[in-house]
Amino acid sequence: MQKKTDIGLIGLAVMGENLALNMESRGWNVSVYNRTVPGIEEGVVDRFVAGRAKGKNIQGYTEIADFVASIKAPRKIMMMVRAGSPVDQLMEQLFPHLSTGDILIDGGNSNFEDTERRVKLAESKGFRFVGAGVSGGEEGALNGAAIMPGGTKSAWEEVKPVLQSIAAKAKDGMPCCDWVGPGGSGHFVKMIHNGIEYGDMQLISESYWVLRNLLGLSNEELSKVFSKWNEGRLSSYLIEITANILKHKDKDGEYLIDKILDTAGQKGTGKWSVINAMELGMPLGLIASAVFERSLSSNKEVRVEASKLFHEDKEKSLYNKADMIEDVESALYASKLVSYAQGFAVLQKASDEFNWDLNLASIARMWREGCIIRSVFLNDIAAAFEAEDKPKHLLFAPYFKAEIEQMLFGWKHLVSHALKEEMPIPAFSSALNYFYSLTSSSLPANMIQAQRDYFGAHTFERVDQPRGEFFHENWTGHGGDTKSGTYNV
Numbered sequence: 001m002q003k004k005t006d007i008g009l010i011g012l013a014v015m016g017e018n019l020a021l022n023m024e025s026r027g028w029n030v031s032v033y034n035r036t037v038p039g040i041e042e043g044v045v046d047r048f049v050a051g052r053a054k055g056k057n058i059q060g061y062t063e064i065a066d067f068v069a070s071i072k073a074p075r076k077i078m079m080m081v082r083a084g085s086p087v088d089q090l091m092e093q094l095f096p097h098l099s100t101g102d103i104l105i106d107g108g109n110s111n112f113e114d115t116e117r118r119v120k121l122a123e124s125k126g127f128r129f130v131g132a133g134v135s136g137g138e139e140g141a142l143n144g145a146a147i148m149p150g151g152t153k154s155a156w157e158e159v160k161p162v163l164q165s166i167a168a169k170a171k172d173g174m175p176c177c178d179w180v181g182p183g184g185s186g187h188f189v190k191m192i193h194n195g196i197e198y199g200d201m202q203l204i205s206e207s208y209w210v211l212r213n214l215l216g217l218s219n220e221e222l223s224k225v226f227s228k229w230n231e232g233r234l235s236s237y238l239i240e241i242t243a244n245i246l247k248h249k250d251k252d253g254e255y256l257i258d259k260i261l262d263t264a265g266q267k268g269t270g271k272w273s274v275i276n277a278m279e280l281g282m283p284l285g286l287i288a289s290a291v292f293e294r295s296l297s298s299n300k301e302v303r304v305e306a307s308k309l310f311h312e313d314k315e316k317s318l319y320n321k322a323d324m325i326e327d328v329e330s331a332l333y334a335s336k337l338v339s340y341a342q343g344f345a346v347l348q349k350a351s352d353e354f355n356w357d358l359n360l361a362s363i364a365r366m367w368r369e370g371c372i373i374r375s376v377f378l379n380d381i382a383a384a385f386e387a388e389d390k391p392k393h394l395l396f397a398p399y400f401k402a403e404i405e406q407m408l409f410g411w412k413h414l415v416s417h418a419l420k421e422e423m424p425i426p427a428f429s430s431a432l433n434y435f436y437s438l439t440s441s442s443l444p445a446n447m448i449q450a451q452r453d454y455f456g457a458h459t460f461e462r463v464d465q466p467r468g469e470f471f472h473e474n475w476t477g478h479g480g481d482t483k484s485g486t487y488n489v
């Protein structure tokens with residue numbers, strides 16, 4: 001009879017395998033399970049147990065009943081499988097073998113609404129459910145990830161020792177894992193993390209493209225620029241790997257980046273971020289432009305055709321190298337700031353709407369290490385949200401206000417030069433437009449209101465009357481007095 005293990009892990013793909021090894025390396029005994037699909041998916045558990053897990057305190061199972069029985073009660077079982085219906089299927093398979101109080105942890109990139117539903121379902125059966133967003137890719141899973149758990153609160157004290165032990169540690173020693181809130185809040189926070197990841201990646205790509213095409217920098221020179229940026233205020237994992245990618249050579253000695261097809265994939269979390277921001281009535285324009293740009297990039301055939309129809313060969317202006325590099329750095333930093341401000345504002349709105357009581361400073365702290373968007377800049381964000389006078393908007397925090405003021409000149413310059421040269425910079429320009437709109441006490445929305453009222457009697461508020469009073473004008477002289485209902489969705 002084998003000793004009961006501390007935790008079970010289901011799903012031995014890239015994330016699951018590495019998380020199991022990470023748990024074991026922190027002193028936990030782990031049971032692992034992967035499904036067997038005859039003729040398609042066989043021998044996954046055996047290969048892992050005889051390979052990377054050999055000699056370690058990891059027990060492999062191919063029968064779900066044996067797997068569940070091998071874990072100490074109340075059981076902690078982490079699922080690291082493809083998001084969507086596989087999680088529901090697995091839960092149905094697990095339920096008959098669980099005991100009251102057992103805890104299921106979903107570490108995949110599940111949609112937060114699915115998690116809300118699963119928390120209720122598991123609780124209705126006497127079990128507990130934690131939706132824990134995990135970020136850090138393969139390396140983070142093995143050496144320390146950022147983990148964002150939410151769901152059944154009573155499960156936290158029991159899963160905390162394991163989850164915090166496998167989480168990355170910030171420079172001040174804090175684990176990048178803390179309780180987020182009830183229901184699907186952990187997966188909502190992970191979703192916004194991924195949306196921000198999309199935004200950061202798009203901004204970095206635009207920086208690379210502008211420097212490559214307007215200044216003609218070589219891959220080696222570009223790599224040096226990114227390495228230098230990584231020593232300053234932009235220091236982050238994504239900037240660091242960009243510097244490495246740019247100098248990476250293929251087997252034939254050529255730069256690999258030049259051989260990668262320019263069509264970006266996406267697995268859904270960026271799109272969900274935008275859909276949910278829209279549902280909450282919140283602007284998330286930078287991430288939306290990053291999602292749409294991935295979609296446009298994937299339509300390569302149309303782009304190739306359009307490029308032949310519309311682009312003429314023309315002379316490019318000459319730019320001062322040092323100045324333009326500095327402008328791109330300003331645009332990148334300021335736009336990134338806008339993206340985080342938008343993302344955190346969506347988190348705050350979701351927190352209010354769903355009664356999650358999210359702690360924005362704690363979320364920023366959790367993202368400082370382990371995850372894909374880790375950066376030094378998250379310390380400044382945490383500090384801004386922790387200030388006694390908590391800012392209404394991240395850009396109102398005195399530190400960031402001063403930063404934006406310093407960056408604005410270069411940011412504007414870069415956007416205008418790049419657009420003049422017909423360089424696509426959707427994220428840089430979206431951020432700048434957002435900044436201009438945000439900082440405009442007057443916008444042309446009066447015209448939109450007038451048009452809505454003109455054609456559909458949708459009513460408007462007036463500058464010379466108290467807020468909340470709605471008026472309708474008989475614009476044509478032959479319209480009626482009947483108004484459309486005044487509501488916003």
Ligand SMILES: NC(=O)C1=CN([C@@H]2O[C@H](COP(=O)(O)OP(=O)(O)OC[C@H]3O[C@@H](n4cnc5c(N)ncnc54)[C@H](OP(=O)(O)O)[C@@H]3O)[C@@H](O)[C@H]2O)C=CC1
Binds near residue numbers: 012037041044085108
């Ligand atoms: N890769 C990454 O960098 C990150 C991934 N994630 C998330 O972690 C989860 C795992 O990701 P990853 O390791 O990349 O692998 P995948 O997303 O490719 O998921 C593969 C795993 O899911 C299992 N699976 C698929 N369908 C079913 C099913 N119907 N029933 C049971 N198991 C099933 C697979 O089993 P089988 O081997 O039998 O096919 C395999 O173990 C996903 O939700 C992903 O979004 C989170 C952070 C980072």
Ligand SMILES: O=C(CO)[C@H](O)[C@H](O)COP(=O)(O)O
Binds near residue numbers: 269
């Ligand atoms: O969760 C992650 C990191 O935090 C994944 O790497 C992310 O899902 C990748 O997303 P996409 O495939 O949509 O670019």
